[in-house]
Amino acid sequence: MNQFKKYNLIAGWATFAFAAVVYLMTIEPTASLWDCSEFIATSYKLEVGHPPGAPLFMMISRLFAIFAPSPAHVAMMINSMSALASAATILFLFWSITHLARRSYHKSEEELTLPQITAIMGAGLVGSIAYTFTDTFWFSAVEGEVYALSSMFTALVFWAILKWENVADEPHANRWLILIAYLTGLAIGVHLLNLLIIPAIVFIYYFRKYPQITKWGIVKALAVSGAILIAALYIIIPGTIELGAFVDRIFVNGFGLPVNSGITFYAFALLAILGWGIWLTHKKGKVLANTIILCVTVILIGYGSYASVIIRSSVNPPMNSNGPTNPYGLLGLLNRDQYGARPLVKGNYYSSPAIAVTEKDTYYLSDDGKEYKKGSTVSGYEYAPGFEFFFPRMYSSKESDIAAYNNWVNDGKEIKGRKVPFRDEMVTVPTFAENLKFFFAYQLNFMYWRYFLWNFVGRQSDIQSTGEITDGNWLSGIKAIDQLFVGPQDNIPSEQAANKGRNTYYFLPFLLGIIGLVYQLNRDGKNFTVVMTMFIMTGVAIVVYLNSPPAEPRERDYVYAGSFYAFAIWIGFGVLSVFQATKRWFKKENVATAVIATAICATVPVILGAKNWDDHDRSGRYTARDFGLNYLTGLLPNAIIMNFGDNDTFPLWYAQEVEGYRKDVRVMNMSYLGGEWYIDQMKLKSNDSEPVPFTLPRNKYTYNNEFLIVNDLLKKPVPIKEAIDFVKSEDPRTKMSIGGKNADFLPAKQLIVPVNKENVLKSGIVKPEDADLIEDSIVVTIKKSTIDRGEMMLLDLLSNFDWKRPLYFTTPSGIDELGLRDYLQLDGFSYRLVPIKTVPQSSWESGRIDSEFLYDQLMNKYQYANIKDPKVYADYFVQTNFGAVQSRNLFARLAKQLVAEGDTTKAIEVLDRAIEEMPFNQIRHSYVQTIPLIEAYYMAGADEKGTAVLEDYAKILEEYIDYYFRFKGKQAGLVQTQLRTNISLLYELYTLAQKYNQTEEAGKIEKYFVDKGLMDA
Structure with missing residues (x-):
């Protein structure tokens, strides 16, 4: 083994071990919020999750769950799977960087000098460990979601094509291409993001097989990659199932055979035909045709993980999304029919008049399950002629979305647009320029570049932003720059300063990545094209495809992890550029200069790790699990509980399906009750x-x-x-x-x-x-x-x-x-x-x-996610979910009821417990949760305690008001809503203090208003 391979192997596995330790130390010990609770529950019993399903993810997760010592540890084991898959991603990133770095020297492994090998290893270490600590990737690495495993497949496939590049001229080199095809098929059973790496793979193949690069060759490579993507997304994935469903309908309706007999025959027949094609092309020496058919075959074999969906759905498990017991049901699951479609190339604007409902044919099983019947579902709307436009970005007709379009395009004023005649009136539709302004301002800048800068420049806070400049934006830590974009940075409110999501990297990761980008562009233009293609396809291309509405229920940065992965490669190349500079500085090339260059660049992963640790360490947090248990605790036997969202449904499913808690209760998601399949399931017995x-x-x-x-x-x-x-x-x-x-x-x-x-x-x-x-x-x-x-x-x-x-x-x-x-x-x-x-x-x-019942619930039975521990990270969505259940307000309402019943001692005990379990340094003040608490203290006669809470809240509000008054010019206009809101909240505290004769505190607030000239306001 030559020196390069030896060091590459050792250093690669060292990065894996390092990343694995980091992620295993910071995983959430139980289920997380959002889809994680559902994924863990469906994985544990191999049930059917939400569209488009992730059967391979569930099977791998189930394998890890088997080793859990008890049901309470199942979530931790599945989270550990994500941690190890993420560590494997870092391993393959390291090897990808070192491969590409070696290519930039245009030398074989044996020709590299020891200083060059050292610099290449340094590039791999800095780039991969920097990515280890990036905000987006670390977030997915410590929870039981599909994105960690999906990232691993993306990294593995990219590494595999680089391995093929090494041996492309050797016999049997095509086995690497077949492996890539199989991995791609498997990855479909996790997430479709893996397909976006196909253009980068095609470019590597083109550059390796065709040394003479031409513009026409580049165009052909792009066309081929586009054709493969289209074939995968619209032929292989839905097309094979659609044809199988057609065959199944013939077998069932035409031949009177059982459901799924046709698709079973079809699957075996398809594999037999492909097998015959493989044998024939091999016999005739048709290498290209043989390779293509082999690739299609192994893609379908990998994609075959979806067979488990029909198999498991057929036994009616408690969680059986879309009820895909037959190929038509599976097709609806894959096509995400329940979510509807967004226009991409051509479609409506929000004001386009609809003239009819459009339908699409579908087939469903009869009530006796013995034949397919034809039906139709609403698929959208037909719009008046002349009201469908190219590249529509502003398509949602929800009132809140239209208001958001106005905010993004015309500073809150109604979009001017242009008039288009419709019948006897003129309809205002956005101009194409306004449409593009929304695309660039919101979809591209706010929903991509903002996330990119989070990862490589810094982040203002973990609070989700809807466009405000005071929260959720990027932040570098360089005050002169930051204040140009997000306002004053001196004397910010203490609550903002204490936000663990406030991470500043001073542009260092970004600058090192740009240096590396330029270095690779100058030294190895071919592979620069490959990395840039990957960067664009997993970034900007996703932006175009998603066509995001102007309001999302959560931040969507996780879908762009592949783009940030590509940029991490350039961070690694930054080490090589610095190595060149150190050689010129010291006028020599030796191991010392390579080590110095690596040490200088190592400040990037160090600052990322140091800044990001506290807001990515989820150890000790039990929010989703405890909320799921609390929702079910105290429900009467055989109850039906109706839910209206992800975070008040999935944790309950987790509690029932994994930890076996209150299986007599029927959890009924009202959002799903719009699907006939879900109504059918509600009519069946489930668990107890x-x-x-x-x-x-x-x-x-x-x-x-x-x-x-x-x-x-x-x-x-x-x-x-x-x-x-x-x-x-x-x-x-x-x-x-x-x-x-x-x-x-x-x-x-x-x-x-x-x-x-x-x-x-x-x-x-x-x-x-x-x-x-x-x-x-x-x-x-x-x-x-x-x-x-x-x-x-x-x-x-x-x-x-x-x-x-x-x-x-x-x-x-x-x-x-x-x-x-x-x-x-x-x-x-x-x-x-x-x-x-x-x-x-x-x-x-x-x-x-019922004060007796509610007291027992809140004081004796409920659990509060260990959130009182200051080491536990209470991020924005933890805060939001505590707010959604009005956690402190529950205690306040109970206390007021106890006061009404004459038990002030118990009332004060209840209020004290609320602050003990949910301290304000963890769960921030809010109007709905703090005002009732203060009022209840006063009603119970605990004036001193009520005033202490009031003073604390007033101090924070005054800090925000002072801060907003320091904004100037256009920025001042952007914070007027927040300013008015905080003034109003402070006035509420003033009137509350007056109402309960807290004259001293009321006087303090009044003096503040006078000093600020706010009495008239």
Whole structure:
């Protein structure tokens, strides 16, 4: 073994070990928020996750889960899989950098001198360890999500093509290409991002096989790579399944054979044909054809992981997204039908008038499961002629999105646009220039370059930004530069300064990467093209393809990790450039100069690691797990809890499916209830939970029936069962039309739900001592003219559950439009439906309170994610989820109820516990959670404690007001909303202090207002 290979092997595995230790030390010990809880749950029992599914990820995760000593450690083992996969990514990055670095010397491994080898190893170490500590990659490396494993496949495939490049002229070199094809097929079972590396692979092949580079050759290489991408995305992935579904339909409907018999025959026939093609081309010596057919074959074999989806779905597991028990169901899962489509090359603007609903044909199984029936689903809208445009970026017609378009394009004012005639009116649509302005300002700059700069320049905070300059932007740490973009940097509010996500790298990683980029461009133009292609395809190309709306529920930087990976290669090349400079400085080339160059550049990974550690160390954090347990804790037996989002659903699934907690409860995601497949699943027993008592037949909620018109014909309340029976009937008088589609309708807006008092008491929905408060019926008042499928099924449930099973909601806002907020009881993280009327006091204080029950929940049973430990990282989404359940407000409401009942001692105990479990240095102040806490202290007679909280909050608000007043010019206009909000909040504290006779504190705030000239404001 020559020196280069020896050192390359040792140093490569050293980087793997280093990265593995870093990631294993900082993994979350249990499930994380967002999709991680679902992925872990589906992996543990090999169930079916959300589209497009990730079957290979689940199988590999299941392998790791087998070694968990108990169900409580399953999440940690799956997180460890992500950590090790990420460490493997760093290993392959190291070897990719050293390979490309060696190529830049245009020497063989044996010709390299020891100083050159040392510099190349330094390049690999600096580039790979810098990437180890980058914000985006580290985030995915420590949680059970697909992106870590997807990154590993991308890195492995890129390394494999470099290995092929080494031996391209040797016999059997094509085996590397076949391995790459197989890995690509496998990667489809994790995430499609891996496909974006195909153009870089094609360029490496072109440069290696065609030494004479021409412009026409470059064009051909681009065309070939585009053709391969299109073939993979639109032929191999959906096309093979679509053809298989067609064959299956022939076997089932034509031959009377069982479902999936046709696709099974098709799969074996396809492999047989490909096998015959491999044999024939080998026999005739057709090397290129043989290689192509082999590659297609192994891609399909790797892609075959999706067979597990149909297999597992067929046994009806508790989590069975889209119910893909047959090839048509699998096709819908792969195509992500439930999420809809975004226009790419041509489509509508937000103001384009729709003239009809567009549909697409689909096939579904009959109720007896013995034949396929043809149906149709709404696929979008048809727009008036002349209202579909090239490269539409502003397409969403949601009011909030239109307001955001105005903000991004015209500083909050209505977009000027241009007038286009439509019938007898003129419709304003954005100009193409305005469309491009949104693309560059928001989609490209805000949703890509901002993330890029987070990783290589610095980050302002971990708070998600919607365009504000005060949070979530990039930040270098060089005040003179930063203040030009994000405002003053001296005397910033203490809360901002303490944000662990505030990381500044002083442009060092960025500058070293640019130096490396220029170095590779000058020394090795071919491989520079390869890396640049990878950088663009996994960055800007994704921006174009995603066509992001102007508001996302979370930051999306994780999808661009491949682009940041490519830039890390240039960071490594920066070492070689510095090595050249040190040689010139010392006028000699030796190991010492190489070591000096490496040491200088090592400041980059050092600063990245030092700055990023505290906001990437998730050890000791149990937010998702504890929230999932808390939602389920205290629910009555055999309850149904209705959820409205990811973070109030997935952690519950994790608690049930992995840790086996409260399996008698049926978790029902109202967002999914819009899918007929999910309604079907709710009608089945799941774990220890009985079926949800729906009564509507399938033909009333499948495919063509996606909404219900509320037609107040009767002008009076009607019994809900009578109304639902009306919907069930096939009487042609129940039919109406909306948007060109037929729909059933309800005959009244007010529906009477009778109350079975015996069942209410027997099921424990109401305590016997509150029996006198039970009403004979409750009235559902529908506030909309149409309701969606999920709301229709909720009405069906209310018509039939007869109070035998308790119903819970994770938020009252989800049922506002059905007028049920008056009949809730606050049980902690959830609201119980009770037949006792309680008029909401405010939008955030719905439901009556059973103080004895709620006290036991909050003080004895709930867990608070170990968040009181200052070492535990409470990031923005941890903060947001504590806010979503109004955690401190729960304690405040309980305390106020205890005060009303005369128990001030217990009330103060409750309030003290809230601050103990959720200290303000971990979970920040907010209006909804702090004002009620202060008020409850005053009501309980604990004035000193209430004033202490008020002073602390007032101090923070004053810091923000002072800070915003220091903004000048255009920047001052950008912070006016925040300034007014904080002034308003401080005034709320002032009025609160006055209300409870805290004259000293009120005087302090009043003096502040006077000094700032804000009394009139």
